[in-house]
Amino acid sequence: MLSLEAANELIWKKFRELPLEHVEVDVWEAVDRIMAEDVLSPGNVPEFSRSMCDGYAVLADNTQTAGNETPVLLSFLGEVPPGEKANMEVKEGQCAYVSTGSMIPAGADAVIMVEQTKIQENNSVLLFKPVIAGERIILQGDDLKTGQVIIKQGEKLNPRHVAALVAAGIYRVKVFARPRFAIISTGDELVDIGQEPAVGQIRDSNSYALQAFITRAGGEVVRRVLVKDDGELYRKELENAVKCADMVLISGGCSVGIRDFTAQAINSLPGEGVFIQGVSIRPGRPLIVGECMGKPVFGLPGHPIAPVILFKIVVEKLWHRLTACEETDMITAVVDFDMRPSLFTHLLVQLEKREGFIRAKTAAPENPAQTGAISQAHGYIWIKDLEKGLSQGQIADVYVF
Structure with missing residues (x-):
């Protein structure tokens, strides 16, 4: 044989x-389907640098001496509402209010949270903490860069891929029928x-x-x-x-x-x-x-x-x-039994977590004609070495159903 x-x-x-x-389907209908081609991002995501919080867009260098006892005073330029283009430029000694998701105006390189500031009546803002360049900003292309592979040919499309595909403007993908x-x-x-x-x-x-x-x-x-x-x-x-x-x-x-x-x-x-x-x-x-x-x-x-x-x-x-699909549901587990098979054996096992380890015990020790064993099994172990078999305490690969 x-x-x-x-x-x-x-x-x-x-x-x-x-x-x-190959067939083309909507990305939300392609979950668990195998990709027929690489999918590349057609542009940067995000397309512009945006704020991670409500606060003020500033030049980080202007904030380095800020503290509770020594606040820094900056001139307030105005607000950049979410969903609108930032039609202003932040210069030395200036700041602009931004909401979560707002575009970062030109010149600014950091955002300070609104809780760490206090607006003044004379159209200025006090800052009580320093920030560093890039703080609380998602830069253009931080999520995805133009030409970056989002999912490869042969991969199964996972729910985690959907948001990235839609964010990149990709709504339909080619999968294997x-x-x-x-x-x-x-x-x-x-x-x-x-x-x-x-x-x-x-x-x-x-x-x-x-x-x-x-x-x-x-x-x-x-x-x-x-x-x-x-x-x-x-x-x-x-x-x-x-x-x-x-x-x-x-x-x-x-x-x-x-x-x-x-x-x-x-x-x-x-x-x-x-x-x-x-x-x-x-x-x-x-x-x-x-x-x-x-x-x-x-x-x-x-x-x-x-x-x-x-x-x-x-x-x-x-x-x-x-389909060049390399995905295999496999985990490692501690074997809870001894076995010396007479042939290369694929053994059904049950898995349980005990004493901090995932442990495997047999679901059908000898008889392959047990339908109940299938319903109780979480996967199988391939026993390749006939002489060694499996020993209690050994670490083994379990292919999970």
Whole structure:
């Protein structure tokens, strides 16, 4: 079997030229979307130097001897209202009143808070504290400079980016179109939502779990079907899925039993067919990857945890590489258990903060067929070293869901 790294490299080699569509959307609708290009500030933000408080715009050098017992007296020029151009120049021995956000008039290089001043009847102002050049002023271009990158291609647009984009006058951005997925669940034992399982049947939870993770990753499910163990029906549904989606996920039917039709169905359609069958990881060992009509098709084992893990470490990884997205939700935690796995293992863990540290404990110690473990897990640890495994007290990377 291939290692996970080798499998991902082979998948990348096969699909690195997969065409991606771009769409233009409003910035407030682009949150969690992956940027299709760098976005540069078209101008300085702010476009003019402005005051950070209500007070007086002054020349800092004029205030250096100011104190409670030795106030400095400056001539009052007038007021610069917020939202208006400063049509005055502050010279030696002068000051101008500014509000928070007001333009700093020419000549001034600092602002003293109004609480540290006292206006006099003779059109002058007393200053009781010194200020330094630049104090309480946001200078032109302090936030963003012309040509500065606000967000890079491949980054996910975060709510923190929105204010900067709008401040720079950017209201629409180009993002990658949401990848379209089709999901096929297979098995005579499966029933869909709305149906009551008979004895020997179970609800199809895998396809809905996959749909939730697809949505979280920024994709959309355009087709979801439940197929019985019928080879011809299976092939027809796979052909329909490939025609309407960018990627196809098949849950179940990946082993070598008499009712496992995944590889056979993939190989029956135009394209290269299956090029990966089995990866040395746990859970997810029976993974199948193929190419049908230019589209990637992923056959995922039916055990409840395996499809979720494989989606994160194989399918989503391909999408991120295609879009040059490097964002990974990962934290470090102290391991609260010992484990020596028999295969490269992706282990579900729960996280809790205790004694000042984030600690990880197992959510599904051995059995990968536990749907409850997924709901209890906060993420997973990739145990790469088979000999060392994981030891209590060790620091490990946790990939957070």
